[in-house]
Amino acid sequence: MSREREQLSRREWFRYAGVFAGGAMVAHAAGTPVWAQAQAAADPMDERRAQMGAAPIQTTRLGPNLVMLSGPGGNVAALHGPDGVVIVDTFVKPAWAGLKQALDGLGGGPLKLAIDTHWHFDHADNNERVREAGAATLAHENTRTRLTQSHDLLGMKIKPASAASLPTQTFRDSHTVYANGETLQLAYVKPAHTDTDIAVMFASANVLHMGDLYFNGMYPFIDATTGGQINGMIESADTALALVDAQTKIIPGHGPLGDKASLGKYRDVLVTVRDRVQKLKSGGQSLEQVVAAKPTKDLDEVWGKGFMQPDFFVTIVYGTL
Ligand SMILES: [Zn+2]
Numbered sequence: 001m002s003r004e005r006e007q008l009s010r011r012e013w014f015r016y017a018g019v020f021a022g023g024a025m026v027a028h029a030a031g032t033p034v035w036a037q038a039q040a041a042a043d044p045m046d047e048r049r050a051q052m053g054a055a056p057i058q059t060t061r062l063g064p065n066l067v068m069l070s071g072p073g074g075n076v077a078a079l080h081g082p083d084g085v086v087i088v089d090t091f092v093k094p095a096w097a098g099l100k101q102a103l104d105g106l107g108g109g110p111l112k113l114a115i116d117t118h119w120h121f122d123h124a125d126n127n128e129r130v131r132e133a134g135a136a137t138l139a140h141e142n143t144r145t146r147l148t149q150s151h152d153l154l155g156m157k158i159k160p161a162s163a164a165s166l167p168t169q170t171f172r173d174s175h176t177v178y179a180n181g182e183t184l185q186l187a188y189v190k191p192a193h194t195d196t197d198i199a200v201m202f203a204s205a206n207v208l209h210m211g212d213l214y215f216n217g218m219y220p221f222i223d224a225t226t227g228g229q230i231n232g233m234i235e236s237a238d239t240a241l242a243l244v245d246a247q248t249k250i251i252p253g254h255g256p257l258g259d260k261a262s263l264g265k266y267r268d269v270l271v272t273v274r275d276r277v278q279k280l281k282s283g284g285q286s287l288e289q290v291v292a293a294k295p296t297k298d299l300d301e302v303w304g305k306g307f308m309q310p311d312f313f314v315t316i317v318y319g320t321l
Contacts, residue, residue: 080108218306
């Protein structure tokens with residue numbers, strides 16, 4: 001990313017950070033003591049955690065020994081059996097007790113391993129709790145690196161993670177885990193949602209966990225502050241589409257369980273938006289002009305109702321092209 005583009009995207013991040021400052025302002029109005037006001041205003045991340053963590057956990061069975069858990073953060077896959085429990089992603093910190101209860105209820109013995117699809121807190125937030133439970137944590141090496149850094153993301157000041165939160169095992173290109181009669185194929189993809197993303201294929205169950213490479217039924221968030229870019233998102237969707245068949249169950253980072261057909265629609269929307277924005281940008285239009293042109297207008301009714309507001313999505317796409 002050029003320096004100019006980096007500065008542009010940082011400016012835009014701050015413009016939209018107001019979305020997340022809203023909760024802190026409510027606390028001020030409610031008569032919070034002055035010392036606590038400063039604390040609340042300084043930590044919108046904890047507000048996000050509390051907000052996400054309040055969602056109930058829903059369980060969807062995907063196979064004889066594999067379930068998807070949804071609600072407080074990115075969707076979690078849990079494989080259970082005689083070798084113990086293996087999970088992909090970990091929800092946010094306030095959801096740990098609920099997650100542990102759900103995992104214990106699977107009857108698969110102790111938690112053995114948690115795999116992070118990428119570094120974001122709504123996926124890797126409970127790494128330390130996983131370690132305390134006696135299990136290992138596994139992720140791409142860039143996830144470990146990103147967790148050691150400070151980040152300014154969507155108005156959240158993210159501090160370096162504790163030593164116990166860092167993955168105990170990392171890999172670079174691909175990695176295989178054998179557990180409970182299942183083969184988990186982990187593959188790093190080029191920078192897409194971040195520069196830390198992996199996809200996890202449960203080969204026997206024919207289930208693919210894509211983490212935040214896939215937001216089912218909505219525009220995806222793309223974290224340009226840690227290497228994310230629209231073309232990588234499209235490439236990773238194309239790679240996944242070539243890998244799966246019509247029966248494959250596809251777990252998105254956010255949204256309901258998907259399949260090849262729903263992933264294909266999502267991929268087509270990403271390509272359509274990318275092409276429209278690229279055309280306008282190549283024609284010399286500024287970010288403000290492109291956002292004002294509403295290039296996603298006909299898609300927003302369906303795809304703009306999720307986490308990502310249409311203008312913000314267009315801003316990110318523009319900034320990463
Ligand atoms: Zn994410």
